[in-house]
Amino acid sequence: MTPSSTPGTGVSPLLSGATGTGLQAAELGSRFSAQVVRWQKSHGRHSLPWQNTRDPYRVWLSEIMLQQTQVTTVLDYYARFLARFPAVADLAAAAQDDVLGLWSGLGYYSRARNLHRCAQDVVRLHGGQFPQTAELLQTLPGIGPSTAAAIASFCFSQRVAILDGNVKRVLTRVTAFSGDLASSAQERELWAIATELLPRRQLPETMPRYTQGLMDLGATICTTRQPSCLLCPVQGMCRGLAGGTPERFPVKTRKLKRSAQSLALLWAEKADGSVWLERRAAPGIWGGLYCFPVFDSEEDLLAALPAPLQPRLTAIPPFVHVLTHKDLRLSPLVLALSAREARSTRLPGTGAWFARDAWEALGLPAPVRKLLAQRDA
Numbered sequence: 001m002t003p004s005s006t007p008g009t010g011v012s013p014l015l016s017g018a019t020g021t022g023l024q025a026a027e028l029g030s031r032f033s034a035q036v037v038r039w040q041k042s043h044g045r046h047s048l049p050w051q052n053t054r055d056p057y058r059v060w061l062s063e064i065m066l067q068q069t070q071v072t073t074v075l076d077y078y079a080r081f082l083a084r085f086p087a088v089a090d091l092a093a094a095a096q097d098d099v100l101g102l103w104s105g106l107g108y109y110s111r112a113r114n115l116h117r118c119a120q121d122v123v124r125l126h127g128g129q130f131p132q133t134a135e136l137l138q139t140l141p142g143i144g145p146s147t148a149a150a151i152a153s154f155c156f157s158q159r160v161a162i163l164d165g166n167v168k169r170v171l172t173r174v175t176a177f178s179g180d181l182a183s184s185a186q187e188r189e190l191w192a193i194a195t196e197l198l199p200r201r202q203l204p205e206t207m208p209r210y211t212q213g214l215m216d217l218g219a220t221i222c223t224t225r226q227p228s229c230l231l232c233p234v235q236g237m238c239r240g241l242a243g244g245t246p247e248r249f250p251v252k253t254r255k256l257k258r259s260a261q262s263l264a265l266l267w268a269e270k271a272d273g274s275v276w277l278e279r280r281a282a283p284g285i286w287g288g289l290y291c292f293p294v295f296d297s298e299e300d301l302l303a304a305l306p307a308p309l310q311p312r313l314t315a316i317p318p319f320v321h322v323l324t325h326k327d328l329r330l331s332p333l334v335l336a337l338s339a340r341e342a343r344s345t346r347l348p349g350t351g352a353w354f355a356r357d358a359w360e361a362l363g364l365p366a367p368v369r370k371l372l373a374q375r376d377a
Helices: 022-043 056-065 071-084 088-093 096-103 109-126 145-156 165-175 184-196 203-221 298-304 307-312 339-344 366-376
Strands: 259-270 275-279 319-322 326-337 352-354
Touching (some): 022 203, 056 071, 056 109, 056 145, 096 109, 165 203, 259 298, 259 339, 298 326, 307 326, 319 366
Antiparallel strands (some): 259 275, 275 352
């Protein structure tokens, strides 16, 4: 517990009874939201392609893509998705392979599968119109509480709080919230604070701008390291800054441990450039994507091949592909086959041969696509 905390909770005096009456706390929350709204209007981000719209399809698409992914990475994917699927009905009618093909390289492929299922449910259950409340939005695949609140706030001006990583950082610092966010109870408490701080007036204008303002503050001012406190519009009411250590917030003790895994890949290729690919089962690494057959070891790969073919394998130097919480050490082994050999050889798995114009449109894991692109360079 820190001196700025209320005993037994993570709440700071900013919104606790230490501020005085409930009316005083409400007034303080109103002042905070007004500052954020005012700052966003003049200094926030306005040029991102998913801003300045109340189209729930476009907002939803951006919110899903931005989960665990940088804005600079998302920009090109977002444009390509909208060009291919300009409306939710277009996405719902698409084949999953087409969706995964466009998503290929963006990572977290369960997002793409849920994206497709969600579009289908919007069309099938809601007549092609997104629900207008956060509560109903959360019934759709892949939409959690914060994403639902973002859509409801941006598109329908509902008074609901988001709590993504940027917003958690801003609010825990402003309120000096010392609760450990590894605890679900403490996260619920922070959500209650976030709700208390929401605008209460002129919601059609203030809710979208306030929600965007919190995101912008976390992304550009209240950064993880070396926050630009002198530029912050709410520095005067920031308890973390007043305590001299805003970087210590948010508090989260439990961290996911990194793991490592070694995999061998069978890169079978015909003389015409076709490659043997099989669809990965979901869930799991690269679930739903097309990939070279994957084995736990080179020994397992060799055991799956006819003995006469084993000496013909050519090893490519192993390399590490970094996922968020896992390092994959990949060892590709190349097998070149003639057209006649390809017809008579039973390769492992349930795959098929794909020519270049076919595999380019498939959803492929980023390292597999990179290997194939380097081959053709």
